[in-house]
Structures are given as C-alpha cells and as structure tokens.
Amino acid sequence: MPASPAVTAALLSWYDRHRRALPWRAVGGAEPDPYAVWLSEVMLQQTTVAAVKGFYARFLALWPDVAALAAAPREAVLKEWAGLGYYARARNLHDCAAAVVERHGGRFPRTETELRALPGIGDYTAAAVAAIAFGEVATVVDGNVERVMTRLHAVETPVPAARPEIRRLTAALVPRARPGDFAQATMDLGATICTPRSPACAICPLTASCAARAAGTQALYPRKLPRKAVPRRFGAMAVVERADGAVLVRTRPSKGLLGGMTEFFGSDWGPAAPAASEMAEASGAALERVGQVEHVFTHFALTLDVYRGRSRSGAAPEGCRWVGPAQLAREPIPNAFAKVWDAAAGGTASAVVPVAADGLGLVGLE
DNA sequence: TACTCGTGGCC
DNA sequence: TGGCCAAGAGT
Numbered sequence: 001m002p003a004s005p006a007v008t009a010a011l012l013s014w015y016d017r018h019r020r021a022l023p024w025r026a027v028g029g030a031e032p033d034p035y036a037v038w039l040s041e042v043m044l045q046q047t048t049v050a051a052v053k054g055f056y057a058r059f060l061a062l063w064p065d066v067a068a069l070a071a072a073p074r075e076a077v078l079k080e081w082a083g084l085g086y087y088a089r090a091r092n093l094h095d096c097a098a099a100v101v102e103r104h105g106g107r108f109p110r111t112e113t114e115l116r117a118l119p120g121i122g123d124y125t126a127a128a129v130a131a132i133a134f135g136e137v138a139t140v141v142d143g144n145v146e147r148v149m150t151r152l153h154a155v156e157t158p159v160p161a162a163r164p165e166i167r168r169l170t171a172a173l174v175p176r177a178r179p180g181d182f183a184q185a186t187m188d189l190g191a192t193i194c195t196p197r198s199p200a201c202a203i204c205p206l207t208a209s210c211a212a213r214a215a216g217t218q219a220l221y222p223r224k225l226p227r228k229a230v231p232r233r234f235g236a237m238a239v240v241e242r243a244d245g246a247v248l249v250r251t252r253p254s255k256g257l258l259g260g261m262t263e264f265f266g267s268d269w270g271p272a273a274p275a276a277s278e279m280a281e282a283s284g285a286a287l288e289r290v291g292q293v294e295h296v297f298t299h300f301a302l303t304l305d306v307y308r309g310r311s312r313s314g315a316a317p318e319g320c321r322w323v324g325p326a327q328l329a330r331e332p333i334p335n336a337f338a339k340v341w342d343a344a345a346g347g348t349a350s351a352v353v354p355v356a357a358d359g360l361g362l363v364g365l366e
Numbered sequence: 367t368a369c370t371c372g373t374g375g376c377c
Numbered sequence: 378t379g380g381c382c383a384a385g386a387g388t
Contacts, residue, residue: 044384051374051383085372088387122386142384160367187384196382197377227381257371296379298371335373 007152007209008173008182014205015185020192022049023056025184032180034108034133035066041125041132042093046086049191055084067106070097078260078332087259087334092120110134132180139171140183144190150222151194154211158223231300234273237266237337238307239344240285242314246322248283249331257297262331264340265320266304273305283317285309291346293339302336308344 019025024040026032039059043052058080063069069077074094081090096119100108108129109115116126123141130136141149146159149169155162175182193200201213212218240248248265252258265283267274280287287309295302316322323331333341 041384046372046383046385048374048383083373085374086385088371089385092386120386124385128384140384143382144384184384191384230380259371296373298373299369 007206008175010205010209011173011185011189012175012178012181015181015188018188018192019184020049020188023053032133034110034129036060037133038066038096038108038121038125038129039093041128042089042096042120043084045089045125047084051084055081065106066097066100066108069094070101074260075330075332079330082261082332083335083338085334087261087332088255089120091254091260095119096121108133110136112136112138128183131183135180137174137176137179138183139167139174140179140186141167141170142187144187144194145170145183146222147196148186148190148194148206151199151212151218152206152210154215154217155221156223158225162222230296232303233269233300234271234303234305235267235269236273236279236305236307237264237340238279238283238285238287238309239341240265240283240287240309240311242311242322244324246324247328248285248311248316248320249323249328250320258334258336260332261334261337263333263337265317269302273303276305276307279305279307280309283309283311284313284315285311291343293336293343295336295339297336304340306340306343 021027022040024036040052040056043056043059059069062076062080063072072094074091077094078087078090081087081093084090099118100106104114109118110130110133112126112130115121115129116123121129127138127140128142130138131140141163146163146166149155149166150159150162153169155165155169157165159166170186173182189204189206193204194206197219199218201207201210201218204210204213207213210218212221238248242248249262250265252261252263254260267279267282276287276289287307289305290308291306293304293306295304314322
C-alpha cells in the first residue's frame with residue numbers, strides 16, 4: 001500500500017517544527033525508553049496531558065524501571081495512582097510490569113502482537129509503544145487520529161462504526177521510515193490544531209488536503225451518535241473517629257468501580273440516601289450531618305450526604321478497620337472520597353485533622 | 367456490540 | 378450549570 005507522500009510529508013515537516021516537548025519524549029534523536037513510553041501511554045488513556053504530568057514524574061522517581069515497578073507492593077501503586085482515575089489501569093499496569101519481568105526477562109517486547117497480549121495494553125497502546133519506542137510500522141489510532149482522519153476525508157459514518165474505515169485511511173499514510181513520529185505528529189495536530197472545538201484550520205499544515213475544511217464542515221466530524229443521559233444515585237458516607245483519633249475505613253472489592261481503593265464507612269448507593277438514624281446505627285457512632293458532596297463518574301452522578309462523628313464502642317463494623325493518621329496517608333483514596341474527607345474536616349473548626357487545599361485533597365493527611 | 371470504568375477543564 | 382471532551386481497555 002503506497003503512502004500519500006504529500007499529507008505525510010506535510011505532517012512530519014510540521015511536527016519537526018512544532019512538536020510538543022513532553023517529559024516522556026526522547027530529545028534530540030535519542031533512543032526512547034520503552035518503559036517511559038509505555039507508562040506515559042497507559043496514564044494518557046482517556047486522560048489529559050496536564051493531568052498526567054505530575055503522576056508520571058512521581059511514578060518515574062519511585063520506580064525508574066519496569067523491574068522496580070513489578071517489585072512494588074500493589075497498595076503502593078494504587079496509592080500513587082489515587083486521583084488519576086480509571087483504577088483498573090493501575091492494577092493492569094502492575095500486572096503488566098510483572099508479566100514483562102516474568103515472560104520477557106524485564107524487557108518490553110517490540111512487536112505489536114506481543115505487546116497486545118500484555119495486561120492493560122489494547123490496540124492503541126500496543127501500536128503506540130511499538131511505533132514510538134521501537135520504530136515498528138504500526139497504525140496508531142486514538143481519539144486525535146480519529147478526529148484528524150474523519151475531517152481530512154469527511155467520513156460520514158459515525159464512530160465507533162467508522163473505526164475500520166479510519167484505520168484503513170490512517171494505515172495508508174504511515175511512513176515506513178518514521179512511524180512513531182507520524183503517530184505523535186497526528187496526535188499533536190489533533191491536540192493543538194485539529195481540536196474538537198474551533199479547530200485552527202488557518203494554520204493547519206493539512207488544510208489544503210482537508211475535505212471537511214474545503215466544505216466548511218470541519219466542526220461536524222467525527223460524527224457521533226447521541227449519548228444516553230447519566231442517571232443520578234444517592235448515598236451517605238461518614239468519617240467516624242475512635243477516641244484515639246483513628247478513622248473507620250474499608251477496602252472496596254478488587255474489581256468494579258474504584259476497585260481496591262479505600263473508602264470511609266458508607267451506605268449503598270441508590271435512588272435515595274439512607275436516613276441519618278440508619279447511618280448512626282450501622283456505624284455504631286453518634287453522627288452529625290456536616291454537608292453533601294457531588295461527584296460525577298463516567299456513567300452516573302453521585303450525591304453523598306456526609307456525616308462525621310465518634311464511635312461509641314470502638315468496634316469496627318463488619319469489613320471495616322481503624323487506621324491512624326500515618327496509615328491513612330498511605331491509603332489509596334480516590335478523589336470522590338477525598339471530597340467526603342474535606343467536607344467532614346471542614347464541617348467545624350474542631351476538625352480532627354486540618355485540611356489545606358492543594359487541588360488534590362487530603363493534604364491534612366500528609 | 368454495548369456497557370463499565372474517574373477526573374478535571376472547558377464554554 | 379451541565380454536557381462534552383481527553384494518547385482506551387476489559388468484558
């Protein structure tokens with residue numbers, strides 16, 4: 001399949017002048033570190049560059065290579081991932097590191113097929129690591145590439161049904177010489193020029209070849225089917241203290257929503273929040289309601305009534321445990337529950353632990 | 367195929 | 378304010 005020299009050349013030329021400087025990118029033609037490429041690609045799944053940068057730096061400092069990450073305790077990996085979202089990625093990341101050590105002697109395999117067989121590596125990440133880290137001629141298709149290609153060719157089929165067509169269109173443009181740069185160029189273009197809203201067509205290197213631009217319809221692509229409305233659920237969560245200042249927590253089931261993460265004592269989530277008396281009885285504590293927090297997950301919104309109080313007996317309800325401040329700081333607490341902590345701590349001046357605001361919450365636990 | 371699975375920023 | 382969006386994977 002012959003490449004399209006004009007579009008590919010224009011894109012690579014633009015990339016050579018305007019590529020973004022990102023921490024995980026090798027500089028000056030240096031060899032990319034496959035571990036760094038893989039780690040960044042997993043973190044970047046459905047996640048913005050801005051959100052990833054701090055997490056990436058901390059992971060690389062704590063675990064500089066795949067063997068170090070494989071040897072880390074699972075709880076430590078989850079704790080460092082807390083706040084980044086999609087926690088199955090953290091579990092798969094850890095499993096993948098172990099698999100690379102066990103199956104491949106601690107070196108990432110270089111082919112798309114071998115990479116694809118590892119935990120947490122799907123079609124996109126396998127192609128991206130193969131192309132960027134190893135120079136394999138792989139077709140990398142992410143959300144940016146979809147947007148660029150559907151505009152370039154005015155693809156009328158909505159995604160995800162258009163994926164096979166988008167893949168063919170992309171594959172026809174991949175150069176044998178610089179497949180990794182081509183992939184990153186297309187993604188950089190999608191992130192900075194061919195953006196979802198208000199694309200900067202006037203300064204786009206592909207504007208002369210773009211079918212949507214010629215028709216003035218660039219904003220219509222990629223075509224998408226309407227989504228369903230997100231339902232709302234209600235529940236309650238309580239920050240319960242023991243006399244010595246320990247707090248009641250429990251670990252969520254290892255799979256599913258926020259799998260393996262730590263939560264405070266709480267109710268199930270459903271059409272209505274439980275009554276205050278119900279929460280008090282189940283927790284064995286005298287509770288006061290201190291507020292409400294709102295959190296929007298991908299497919300539902302959650303409203304939690306927040307309670308705070310002191311245990312009467314010091315007994316932990318079934319499945320719960322007491323943790324002191326030092327241990328609490330090591331717990332993997334997702335942002336949804338960090339909001340609960342903040343609301344409980346901010347409820348009165350006599351909050352157990354002072355809370356500052358650093359944008360990540362839980363500063364009072366450090 | 368269609369659903370599950372976080373979070374923050376944007377307009 | 379709320380819907381949309383972001384370098385997707387697993388089931």
